[in-house]
Amino acid sequence: MLKYYSKQFDLQVTEAGKTVKKTFEVDKSVKTIYGVCILSNRDDLAYYRGSFRLEINKDEIYAEGYSTKKIMSSENVEPNKRCYFIGKISVSNGLITFEYKDSEDGRTVFAPYTVSLSVDGERENEA
Amino acid sequence: MNRVRILVSETVITMADQIKHFQIKLSKHTIKIVGIETDVFIKSKFGGDGTVLQPSVGISSVIKYNVAGKISLQSMEKENIFFSDWVKASVFYEGYKKPEAFQIHTEAKNIRGKTAPKKVDVPVESTIINALYRDNIGKQLKQDIIYTLKVFVWTETNEDKNGVAFEFLNSEKKTKKK
Numbered sequence: 001m002l003k004y005y006s007k008q009f010d011l012q013v014t015e016a017g018k019t020v021k022k023t024f025e026v027d028k029s030v031k032t033i034y035g036v037c038i039l040s041n042r043d044d045l046a047y048y049r050g051s052f053r054l055e056i057n058k059d060e061i062y063a064e065g066y067s068t069k070k071i072m073s074s075e076n077v078e079p080n081k082r083c084y085f086i087g088k089i090s091v092s093n094g095l096i097t098f099e100y101k102d103s104e105d106g107r108t109v110f111a112p113y114t115v116s117l118s119v120d121g122e123r124e125n126e127a
Numbered sequence: 128m129n130r131v132r133i134l135v136s137e138t139v140i141t142m143a144d145q146i147k148h149f150q151i152k153l154s155k156h157t158i159k160i161v162g163i164e165t166d167v168f169i170k171s172k173f174g175g176d177g178t179v180l181q182p183s184v185g186i187s188s189v190i191k192y193n194v195a196g197k198i199s200l201q202s203m204e205k206e207n208i209f210f211s212d213w214v215k216a217s218v219f220y221e222g223y224k225k226p227e228a229f230q231i232h233t234e235a236k237n238i239r240g241k242t243a244p245k246k247v248d249v250p251v252e253s254t255i256i257n258a259l260y261r262d263n264i265g266k267q268l269k270q271d272i273i274y275t276l277k278v279f280v281w282t283e284t285n286e287d288k289n290g291v292a293f294e295f296l297n298s299e300k301k302t303k304k305k
Contacts, residue, residue, distance in 0.1 A: 006291040048168075051277075059289065066279060067137035067166040070242050071216060079240050084241075087292030103275075106172045107181070 005030050005123040008116040013102050016110035021099040024090055027123065033091055035083030035120035036061070038068050042113035047072060048105040055097040056089050057117065062101065064094065068115070083120045091121070130286040131161060133292055136258075136278040140196070143265030143272070150298065151280060152202075153254045160202070160209075160251060162244030162281030162295060167195045167216040170273040193218055195274065196263045203253040210247055216264065243295040244281050256280070 009024040018102070026033075033056055040046035050068030054061045062071075073082035098117045136151040153160075193216050200210040258278065267270040281293070 041235035044219045047217075051168075059291070060132070061291065063133040063135050065137065066133060067277065069167065069219075070164065070279075072150065073241050081241070085292075085297070087288075087290050089290045103168055104170060106169045 001125050002031060002122040003125050004106075005121040006118065008118045009098060009116045010099050011098065011117070012112070013045075013100065013115060014112045015102075016024070017102055017104055019099060019101040021097070023095055023097045024117075026094045026096065026119075028094060029123040030091055030094065031122050031124060032088040032118050033086070033121040034084075034088045035085055036071060037083040037118050038072050039116040039118055040113055042111065043072070044104075045108055045111070045113050046115050048108045049102050049110075051101045051103065053099040054117070055095075055099075057091050057095065058087065058097075059089070061086055061089070065101075068100075069077055083118060088122075128159070128292075129283050130288050130291055131281055131283050131296065132286075133282065134280040134282060136280065138260070138276050138278075139273070140260070140262050140265075140276055141271060141273050143262060143268075143270060145262045145265070147260045149258050150255045151258055151278060153251060153256065153280070153282060154284060155254055156284040156286060157251055157254065157282040158285050159238065159283040160247055160249040160280060161283050162246055162279075163200065163210050163212075164242075164244040164277070164279040164281070165198060165212070165214045166277040167214060168275040168277070169216060171271075181189070181252075192221065194263050194267075195276070196296070197261050198276075199259045200278075201257040201259075202249050202251060203255065204251060205249060209249050210245070212245065213263075214260075216274070244279065244296070246295065248251065251282075 011020050032052055047069045051065050052068055053064040071084045100115050138149050195214045195216045198214050199208045201208045
C-alpha cells in the first residue's frame with residue numbers, strides 16, 4: 001500500500017540576479033510525485049523576483065523562465081490544495097532538478113533568502 | 128490527451144503607451160494550444176537612489192494601476208484573434224503578516240488565491256503565433272516604465288503523456304445544486 005509523502009528541498013539565494021541550480025534525490029521508497037509548490041522565508045522576494053525550471057526524472061515539467069508566483073499559494077487557499085497537481089509522475093531515478101533564477105524587480109530590495117520546493121507524492125509502506 | 132508542455136516567451140517594454148508586435152515560436156511537436164498565462168517583471172525602480180518614478184508615485188500607485196497592458200494573440204490557422212486579455216502586474220499581498228490576517232483574507236480572495244492559465248482550444252499546424260501588446264501602466268503613470276512581459280503558452284504536443292497531467296486541464300468548476 002502506498003503512503004502519502006511530502007518533502008521540502010531548500011535553495012539558498014545569496015546574490016541578486018543569479019541562477020541557482022540543484023539536483024535533489026528523493027528516497028528510494030518514493031514511487032510517484034503528483035504535486036509541487038514553492039515556499040520561501042521571504043515570500044515577497046520569491047514572488048516578485050523569481051522564475052524557475054523544474055525537471056523530474058529528467059523530464060521537464062516547468063520550462064525555464066516560468067514565474068515562481070504562478071505556483072505559490074497563500075494562506076487563503078485550502079491547506080490541502082496549496083500544491084499544484086502535475087499528474088502522477090514516476091520517479092524511477094529519484095532525481096528532481098530545480099533551477100531558480102533571481103531577477104531584479106523595481107519593487108523590491110534584494111536580501112539573501114531561501115526558496116523551498118515542496119513536493120507531494122506517494123511512497124511505499126515500509127514494513 | 129497528449130503531453131502538455133509550457134513555452135515561455137519574453138519581450139521588453141520600455142515606453143509609455145508602446146505598441147509591440149512580436150511572434151511566439153512554437154515547438155514543431157505542438158498540435159494544439161491549450162492555455163495562456165501572462166506575467167510582468169517590472170525593472171523600473173520604485174523609490175531609493177534608482178528612482179525612476181516621480182516621488183509622488185510609489186508602490187501604492189502600482190497597486191492602483193496594476194494593469195500593465197493588453198495582449199492579443201492570433202493563430203495562423205484561425206481568423207481573428209483567439210486570446211485577448213489585460214495583463215496584470217500582480218501585487219504581493221502583505222496583509223497576511225498582520226494579526227487580523229484571516230479576517231483580511233476572507234475579504235481579499237482575489238488578491239492571492241491559486242492562479243491558473245486561461246484555457247483555450249486552438250489546433251495549430253504552423254509553428255508561430257502573432258502577438259500584439261499595448262502598454263497601459265506607463266500611459267496611466269505618464270512616464271516610461273521598463274518591464275519584461277512574459278507569455279506562457281501551454282501547448283499539447285504529439286509526445287506520450289508519461290503521467291504528466293496539469294491541474295488546470297482537469298479542473299472543472301463544480302456547480303452548486305440549488
